[in-house]
Amino acid sequence: MDRSNDRPVGSTALIAVVGLLAACATHAQMKGNFDDADANHDGKVTLQEYKDYVTNRLSAANGPLALRFKQLSPEDQAQRLQKRFNKMDHGHKGYLDRDDWSGS
Numbered sequence: 001m002d003r004s005n006d007r008p009v010g011s012t013a014l015i016a017v018v019g020l021l022a023a024c025a026t027h028a029q030m031k032g033n034f035d036d037a038d039a040n041h042d043g044k045v046t047l048q049e050y051k052d053y054v055t056n057r058l059s060a061a062n063g064p065l066a067l068r069f070k071q072l073s074p075e076d077q078a079q080r081l082q083k084r085f086n087k088m089d090h091g092h093k094g095y096l097d098r099d100d101w102s103g104s
Contacts, residue, residue: 033053033101034096034098034101034102036053037049037050037053037096037101039052039053043097043098044095044096044097045095045096045097045101046094046095047081047082047085047094047095050081050085050096051078051081051082051085054081054084055077055081058070088100088101
């Protein structure tokens with residue numbers, strides 16, 4: 001046992017590996033979501049593709065965020081999606097690329 005923190009030696013390495021695997025899974029999930037959102041598969045998610053993708057996902061979901069979104073008027077939904085898209089669009093290109101999508 002490592003007496004400095006009462007964990008068995010090697011448990012810190014195991015925690016690091018688990019964290020790395022979780023990060024890789026999150027990255028793979030983001031990539032899959034980007035591919036789903038990129039309807040015409042041109043490597044760019046336009047505002048319309050983003051709106052369609054998010055609206056379809058939230059319409060099919062029942063979580064707190066989805067329920068709040070469904071309660072908004074169509075105009076408020078569009079406004080919020082536009083604001084989020086603009087925030088994600090680094091460089092204000094008018095589309096999202098994979099780096100924008102993953103938050104890089």
